[in-house]
Each structure stands twice: as structure tokens, then as C-alpha cells.
Amino acid sequence: MRALLRTFSWQELRHHPWRSAAAVLAVTLGVALAFSVHLINASALDEFSSAVRSVNGQPDLELRAAQGSFDESLFAGVAQLPQVQLASPVLETQAAAALPGDARRLPLRVLGVDALLLPSMAPALMPRPAADADRFALMAPDTVFLNAAARNALGEGATRLQLRIGTETRELRISGQVAAGGAPLAVMDIGAAQDLFGRAGQLTRIDLRLAPGTDRTAFMRTLRESPGWPSKLQIAEPGDAAERVSNLSRAYRVNLTVLALVALFTGAFLVFSVLALSVAKRAQQFALLGVLGLTPRERLQLVLAESLALGLIGSIAGLALGTALAAFGLRVLGGDLGGGYFEGLAPTLRWRWGPALLYGGLGLLAAAVGGWWPARAAQALPEAQTLKGLGAAHAQGGAHKLALLLIAAGIALATAPAVFGIPIAAYLSVGFLLVGGIAALPWLIALLYDRLAPGFARRVLPMLAIERARRMRATAAVAVSGVVASLSLAVALTVMVASFRESVTQWLDVVLPADLYVRSASGGGGGSVGGEQAAFTPAFVQALSALPGVTRTGTLRTRALLLDPTRPSVALISRSLDDDASRSLPLLGVALPVPADAVGIYVSEAMVELYGAKPGTRFEPLERAFGGGTRFFVAGVWRDYVRQFGAITVHAPEFERLTGDRSVSDVALWLAPGANEAQVQQAVRAVASRELGTADAVEIASVGQLRATSLRIFDRSFAVTYWLQAVAIGIGLFGIAASFSAQVLARRKEFGLLAHLGFTRAQVLAVVAGEGAAWTAIGAAAGLGLGLAVAVVLVHVVNPQSFHWTMDLLVPWARLAALCAAVVAAGTVTAWLAGRAAASHDAVLAVKEDW
Numbered sequence: 001m002r003a004l005l006r007t008f009s010w011q012e013l014r015h016h017p018w019r020s021a022a023a024v025l026a027v028t029l030g031v032a033l034a035f036s037v038h039l040i041n042a043s044a045l046d047e048f049s050s051a052v053r054s055v056n057g058q059p060d061l062e063l064r065a066a067q068g069s070f071d072e073s074l075f076a077g078v079a080q081l082p083q084v085q086l087a088s089p090v091l092e093t094q095a096a097a098a099l100p101g102d103a104r105r106l107p108l109r110v111l112g113v114d115a116l117l118l119p120s121m122a123p124a125l126m127p128r129p130a131a132d133a134d135r136f137a138l139m140a141p142d143t144v145f146l147n148a149a150a151r152n153a154l155g156e157g158a159t160r161l162q163l164r165i166g167t168e169t170r171e172l173r174i175s176g177q178v179a180a181g182g183a184p185l186a187v188m189d190i191g192a193a194q195d196l197f198g199r200a201g202q203l204t205r206i207d208l209r210l211a212p213g214t215d216r217t218a219f220m221r222t223l224r225e226s227p228g229w230p231s232k233l234q235i236a237e238p239g240d241a242a243e244r245v246s247n248l249s250r251a252y253r254v255n256l257t258v259l260a261l262v263a264l265f266t267g268a269f270l271v272f273s274v275l276a277l278s279v280a281k282r283a284q285q286f287a288l289l290g291v292l293g294l295t296p297r298e299r300l301q302l303v304l305a306e307s308l309a310l311g312l313i314g315s316i317a318g319l320a321l322g323t324a325l326a327a328f329g330l331r332v333l334g335g336d337l338g339g340g341y342f343e344g345l346a347p348t349l350r351w352r353w354g355p356a357l358l359y360g361g362l363g364l365l366a367a368a369v370g371g372w373w374p375a376r377a378a379q380a381l382p383e384a385q386t387l388k389g390l391g392a393a394h395a396q397g398g399a400h401k402l403a404l405l406l407i408a409a410g411i412a413l414a415t416a417p418a419v420f421g422i423p424i425a426a427y428l429s430v431g432f433l434l435v436g437g438i439a440a441l442p443w444l445i446a447l448l449y450d451r452l453a454p455g456f457a458r459r460v461l462p463m464l465a466i467e468r469a470r471r472m473r474a475t476a477a478v479a480v481s482g483v484v485a486s487l488s489l490a491v492a493l494t495v496m497v498a499s500f501r502e503s504v505t506q507w508l509d510v511v512l513p514a515d516l517y518v519r520s521a522s523g524g525g526g527g528s529v530g531g532e533q534a535a536f537t538p539a540f541v542q543a544l545s546a547l548p549g550v551t552r553t554g555t556l557r558t559r560a561l562l563l564d565p566t567r568p569s570v571a572l573i574s575r576s577l578d579d580d581a582s583r584s585l586p587l588l589g590v591a592l593p594v595p596a597d598a599v600g601i602y603v604s605e606a607m608v609e610l611y612g613a614k615p616g617t618r619f620e621p622l623e624r625a626f627g628g629g630t631r632f633f634v635a636g637v638w639r640d641y642v643r644q645f646g647a648i649t650v651h652a653p654e655f656e657r658l659t660g661d662r663s664v665s666d667v668a669l670w671l672a673p674g675a676n677e678a679q680v681q682q683a684v685r686a687v688a689s690r691e692l693g694t695a696d697a698v699e700i701a702s703v704g705q706l707r708a709t710s711l712r713i714f715d716r717s718f719a720v721t722y723w724l725q726a727v728a729i730g731i732g733l734f735g736i737a738a739s740f741s742a743q744v745l746a747r748r749k750e751f752g753l754l755a756h757l758g759f760t761r762a763q764v765l766a767v768v769a770g771e772g773a774a775w776t777a778i779g780a781a782a783g784l785g786l787g788l789a790v791a792v793v794l795v796h797v798v799n800p801q802s803f804h805w806t807m808d809l810l811v812p813w814a815r816l817a818a819l820c821a822a823v824v825a826a827g828t829v830t831a832w833l834a835g836r837a838a839a840s841h842d843a844v845l846a847v848k849e850d851w
Contacts, residue, residue, distance in 0.1 A: 023274040030264025031318025031363040039326035059207035066625035069202040086209035088117040112193025129176040137175040141192040150184035236565035269482035271370030287386035300379035307371020315363030400443035406436030423801035437786040441477035465770030480779030491787025503807035510586040514668035549675030556666035570646035574655035585638040598633035604640035606804035772831020780820040
């Protein structure tokens with residue numbers, strides 16, 4: 001076998017290097033894309049998890065409020081428990097930082113800590129004063145210590161920074177650094193932080209180190225059952241934070257990896273096309289080797305060895321290219337691939353042998369699968385007939401039963417639930433549908449062309465093309481299988497993206513009903529992770545309502561709500577809903593009447609899926625978060641394409657009554673007909689300057705700007721799918737060209753006979769082009785049908801199971817028709833180009849060959 005590879009196979013590679021290089025390149029691109037996506041995601045997740053561990057330290061348990069903060073009096077009681085060896089209080093907040101005189105804003109996470117407890121609990125947060133810092137800088141007011149990410153963003157030489165807290169700006173000293181990694185972070189004394197943010201007597205977290213021998217589970221149960229224990233306080237274990245990070249981005253990472261593997265899937269068809277062409281061209285050589293003693297099994301092994309050699313070279317090159325792409329992506333994108341889960345990180349590349357071997361093995365597997373059918377064709381060659389140039393025996397029909405079985409299995413799998421939040425069954429459903437549809441191609445060709453053939457019986461050239469497709473249905477199916485696979489994936493992605501974009505557009509129409517939107521320049525967080533105090537006061541909102549040209553205002557307020565320590569926080573949204581919630585929220589169905597003794601809430605689809613918040617029921621997790629004194633009734637479900645893990649909307653007056661918080665983070669303005677938008681914006685800035693001290697405290701955007709920005713972000717996030725569609729179609733068309741080249745080379749005597757019978761060169765080319773049109777048309781029809789079926793699975797199964805939201809199916813018929821027409825035209829042209837060689841004078845002379 002080695003001798004044949006070195007001589008027989010190597011000579012083929014030398015004479016047609018571009019063909020083998022194309023197959024290697026397809027495998028290389030597939031492996032590189034998938035491996036680079038894995039490396040970027042794995043590196044970012046490792047960096048994020050490491051940062052979480054360094055910031056959170058090494059506690060045994062964490063006490064967190066479900067929302068906002070809690071009274072620090074709880075700290076003294078917990079710290080004195082005999083089971084607790086060490087308790088560390090933490091105040092965490094979010095603010096916008098900048099250098100004095102610089103308008104650029106840096107989102108900065110600020111931690112107030114007790115420096116005396118850090119060496120034992122969270123050594124990475126221990127401040128390291130600069131050489132010229134005061135000896136008591138650790139506990140000095142208005143003094144912060146920055147991590148590497150914050151120092152890089154603000155400049156290594158920065159000694160002071162400005163922190164925007166709500167609508168106020170405070171200047172702080174930078175007195176040193178901390179070793180914690182991750183996104184920009186500042187550490188300061190907890191007492192100074194409470195004074196700075198107006199949070200005296202408040203904490204957001206208590207880290208606990210338990211005494212040796214303490215049963216953690218029993219201690220957690222004791223805390224929950226102790227008299228007076230706040231029901232809104234969550235007890236989390238250290239692994240919960242890392243699990244939340246993983247859960248937050250898992251579905252996005254898996255879907256991105258599957259999309260990257262599309263290139264590898266189509267690469268398998270390119271390997272198939274290249275080897276099919278090679279086997280067809282060398283058919284008589286294989287037959288001669290058979291006569292000389294090479295068994296059919298050894299012929300199969302030889303072609304498989306050739307495919308594995310191509311796959312091995314492509315996989316090694318793909319791993320190298322994928323590593324380079326990942327390194328470049330981490331440097332340029334910082335670990336974020338468009339999902340927004342790892343923004344602000346600058347992770348280093350984490351390269352491991354396990355994933356490298358896995359993705360390299362996938363490249364080999366793709367090449368082996370692509371080479372299997374050409375290898376079987378080489379094995380099945382009838383030596384005598386092939387040496388005489390009479391061609392190979394054609395496969396018989398009857399595979400439609402298997403095809404129908406595969407399609408039925410795909411439909412059944414589409415109804416299966418997700419596994420650990422990942423739509424594994426749905427992905428298998430897509431695979432079964434594609435394989436089943438391709439397996440049904442011979443049956444589909446017979447079904448269609450058996451009925452079309454009588455209509456072309458009196459026209460010679462179309463009749464020859466149609467009859468060839470009818471009687472060589474298995475060959476036709478093999479020829480167009482690549483374009484069916486690539487076109488179906490392209491159609492599915494086109495429909496999914498178009499459906500999602502249209503749904504997002506309609507969603508924006510409902511959630512952005514006003515003309516202008518005003519928010520705090522610090523990001524609307526109000527200086528609190530939990531959203532304890534937002535930026536705008538009721539007086540500021542009232543002043544905006546009185547502006548000329550403003551007919552009415554609406555407000556928005558968001559808080560983070562931790563209902564389950566093992567899941568990411570959900571968003572609690574206070575919003576002006578008026579009398580009809582459907583005017584402000586994209587409700588699914590009709591809003592239910594709210595009982596008199598309950599507060600009505602409107603939940604996103606993710607809340608129904610993850611927390612069982614069904615319409616018409618009480619929502620007890622939210623009742624516990626508010627201390628158990630209020631009953632919450634789920635009055636409706638709405639679509640939310642921003643918050644993957646859930647959002648709860650409540651009418652603004654109810655939120656104010658429950659929390660006593662009347663501050664807001666965003667204000668919506670409805671303008672009077674004919675009002676000048678620029679003048680209203682100028683008036684808003686004047687009010688901000690008067691009420692808030694500076695016009696720079698607010699950011700103003702029109703509804704058109706917000707819509708355009710949102711859709712631009714959407715298009716950027718899905719740009720990779722457009723590129724994958726182009727790659728898939730290109731590979732499919734190359735497969736058509738290679739398949740027709742293989743066919744015409746094997747049929748040179750047939751075309752020579754047609755020339756002897758009086759057919760002109762143009763007529764022979766017309767027959768070949770007609771075959772190309774007939775074959776590609778059936779491939780386009782099958783690809784369109786399969787693509788629509790796969791799109792239904794992506795839209796109605798994969799997206800809801802992955803991201804917990806639904807969308808409406810939109811089929812862009814004009815775009816799909818143009819895509820199919822382009823594929824048919826390209827297939828016809830490639831068949832015509834491939835037939836030019838077959839219609840040459842050599843083809844006429846080939847009839848004289850007789851073995």
C-alpha cells in the first residue's frame with residue numbers, strides 16, 4: 001500500500017496539485033474556523049472564571065442579596081457564629097471612570113473591602129501601595145487601587161481619575177495596584193466606598209470562611225431556618241459564580257462552534273468531489289491494477305488512504321491556522337465574538353492538546369467521510385468493462401425507504417427537549433434531515449423527470465439531457481449532493497437571519513415607542529450593581545415633561561435580581577406601562593386581569609422556561625426576593641431579545657411603592673407634532689446643566705439612531721453567517737464542476753459516438769449544459785426544500801432552546817429565488833465548461849479505442 005501511495009497516488013498529486021490543494025484548503029478552513037472559535041471562547045471563559053475567583057477570593061460560602069444591597073447589621077451576627085471562622089464584608093458597585101479633562105468613559109467595577117481581611121480571604125484584591133503613597137492609603141478616603149486592565153485603559157502614569165456617580169463627578173487618587181485580573185477593577189476601603197456612594201450601612205456581599213469540620217450543607221440549612229433570616233438573602237457556594245459565567249455564554253458558544261463546523265461539513269463534500277473526479281479519471285488505471293492483482297478491498301483502502309492523507313495535511317494546517325486566528329482574535333477582539341459576554345477582557349491564549357486532537361480528528365473524519373463513496377466506487381469497478389471504456393455499473397434505486405426513515409427520525413428529534421440547556425437533539429435533527437434529503441435524491445429525480453420526459457420526447461437535445469438524468473439518477477444524485485448540502489445550509493441560515501432580523505425590527509417598534517431617549521452618561525447604572533440608586537431624580541423628569549415640544553414622558557429603571565445562585569441574574573424593570581401593557585411591551589397573547597390583592601408583572605419568555613413563571617400564576621421567587629410581604633401575579637409574557645436569562649417588568653408606581661426608590665435611569669420623550677428635535681435636545685441639555693450640574697451628564701438619542709445602532713450591532717453579530725453562506729455555496733459549486741468533469745471524462749467515448757452520429761460540437765455542449773441545468777435544478781429544488789425544513793428547526797427549536805426566546809418565521813422568497821437561480825445558472829455554466837474538453841477532437845478519436 002505504501003508503494004502505491006508513493007508512486008500511483010503521488011503521480012496523481014503531482015499532475016493535479018491544484019485539485020488536491022483545494023480539498024486540503026477546505027479541510028484546513030473548516031478545522032481552523034472551528035478550532036479558533038473554540039480557543040477564543042475557552043481562553044475567554046478561563047480568563048473570566050479566573051478573574052471571578054481572584055475577585056471573589058476563596059470563601060466557603062457567599063451571602064448575597066437577591067436585589068440591591070442589605071443592612072450591614074447582618075454581618076455582625078453572622079461573623080459571631082461558631083461555625084464561621086472568618087467573615088469579610090464587600091460593597092460592590094459599577095461606575096464610569098475617566099481621566100481629568102478626558103471625555104472618554106471607562107466602565108469600572110469598584111469594590112469596597114476590609115483590607116485587614118483580604119490576605120486570608122482574597123489575596124488577589126490586596127492593595128499594593130505605590131512607592132510614593134501614604135502609609136495609610138489602604139484606608140484613606142477618595143483613594144483607589146487599580147488592576148492591570150484599568151491601568152492599561154487609563155494609562156500607566158495616571159495618578160488621578162474622575163468617577164461619575166449617578167449625575168455627580170468625584171475625583172479620586174490612584175495610590176497603587178491590585179493583582180486581580182479580568183475587566184477594569186478598582187479596590188478601596190469599604191468605609192470610604194460607603195461614604196463615596198452614599199451607601200452608609202449597606203453591603204452587597206459577605207464572604208464566609210467556615211471553621212474546620214463544619215458541614216456546609218447543614219450550616220446553610222441552619223441559616224435559612226434561623227429566626228429573622230431575610231428571605232431575600234441568597235446563600236451561594238464558590239462554584240456558583242463560575243457556573244453562572246459558563247451558563248451565561250454556553251448556548252452562544254455552542255451555536256457559534258456549530259456554525260464554524262458548517263465549513264468543515266461542506267469541506268467533506270469538496271473532498272468527495274475531488275476524489276470522485278480523481279477516481280473517474282483513473283478508472284482504467286484502477287481496473288488495470290485489479291487485473292494485475294489488486295483486490296477490490298485494497299482499491300478501497302488505497303482511495304481511503306488518499307483521503308486521510310489529504311485530511312491529515314489539512315488538519316495539521318488547520319490547527320496551525322486556527323491557533324494563529326485565535327491569537328489574532330484575542331488581541332483584536334479581546335475574547336468577545338459578538339455575543340457581548342466577555343467584553344472588557346484581554347485573555348491570553350490557552351492551548352491544550354485535548355481540543356487540538358479533537359478538532360484535528362474531526363478534520364480527518366470529514367476527509368474520510370468525503371472519501372468513502374469514491375473509495376466504494378473504486379472498489380466496485382468492473383475491470384473488464386472499465387478497461388474497454390464502457391463505464392461502471394450504476395447503483396440501483398430503492399434507497400428512498402432509508403431516506404424517509406432518516407427524515408422521520410429528524411422530525412422526531414426536532415420535538416425532543418434540550419439537554420443541559422443545549423439543543424443537542426435539534427442539531428442531530430438537522431443532520432438527519434440533510435442526510436435523509438440527500439439520500440432521497442434518486443427517488444426525487446425519478447419522481448420529477450419520469451413525468452417531464454414525455455414532454456420532451458420530440459426534441460432531441462432536451463430529451464437526451466432529461467433521459468440521462470432519469471436513467472443515471474444515482475450518478476446525478478452524487479453529482480448534486482454537494483450543492484444540495486451547501487444550498488440547504490445557505491437557505492436555512494438566510495431564512496433564520498431574515499426571520500430574526502424582522503422579529504428584532506418589530507420588537508424595536510414596540511419597545512421604542514417614543515421619539516427621544518435620555519439616559520445617564522455613566523451608563524444608567526447609577527453607581528450600583530444592584531441598581532440601588534439611579535441617576536435621574538423625579539424633579540429632573542418633571543422638568544423634562546414641562547419642556548416646550550414634549551407632550552409626555554415615560555421612565556425606565558432596571559435592577560439586577562438574583563433569584564437562583566446557580567443562574568445568572570435576571571433584570572427587574574420598572575417601566576411606565578399606562579393602562580395597556582401591550583403598547584409598551586411586545587406581549588405574546590392578551591394581558592390577564594390582575595387580582596386586587598396582587599401586583600401584576602410581565603415576564604420574558606426566558607422566565608417561563610427557566611423559572612416556570614406561567615401566565616395566570618403567582619411568582620413565588622420574586623415574592624421571596626421582596627421579603628414575602630407582596631403577592632406577584634404573572635399577567636403576561638413578552639419577547640425580549642436582550643436579556644437571555646430573563647426579565648421581569650413591573651409598572652413604575654408599583655416599583656416605587658415596593659422599593660421607595662423614585663429615581664430612574666432612562667427617560668423617554670414623546671414630541672408634539674411639528675416639534676423641532678434639535679431644539680428639544682438642546683433644551684434637555686439645558687435642563688441637565690441646571691438640575692444636574694453639567695450638560696455632559698446625559699446622553700440623548702433619537703428612536704431612529706437607536707434602531708439603526710441596534711440593527712447595525714445585529715448585522716455585525718451575524719456577519720460570520722453571511723461569510724459561511726458564501727463559503728458553503730462556493731464549495732458546492734466547485735463540487736458540481738468537479739462532478740461534471742469526472743462524468744465527461746468517463747464518457748469521452750459516448751460523446752465521440754454522438755459526434756460520429758452527426759452531432760456538432762455545439763450540440764454536444766448543449767446536451768452537457770442541459771444535463772447540468774437538469775441536475776442542478778433538481779439540486780436547487782431539493783436544497784430549497786431541505787433548507788426550509790432546517791430553517792424551521794433553527795427558528796422554532798434551536799433558538800428557543802438555546803436562548804429562551806421565540807421569533808416569527810419569515811421566508812425571503814425573492815432572495816431565495818435569486819440564490820437558487822444563481823446556483824442553477826452556475827451549475828449549467830460549469831457543466832458547459834466541463835463538456836468543452838469532452839467535445840474536442842480527442843473525444844472523436846476515443847471511439848477507436850478498443851481493449
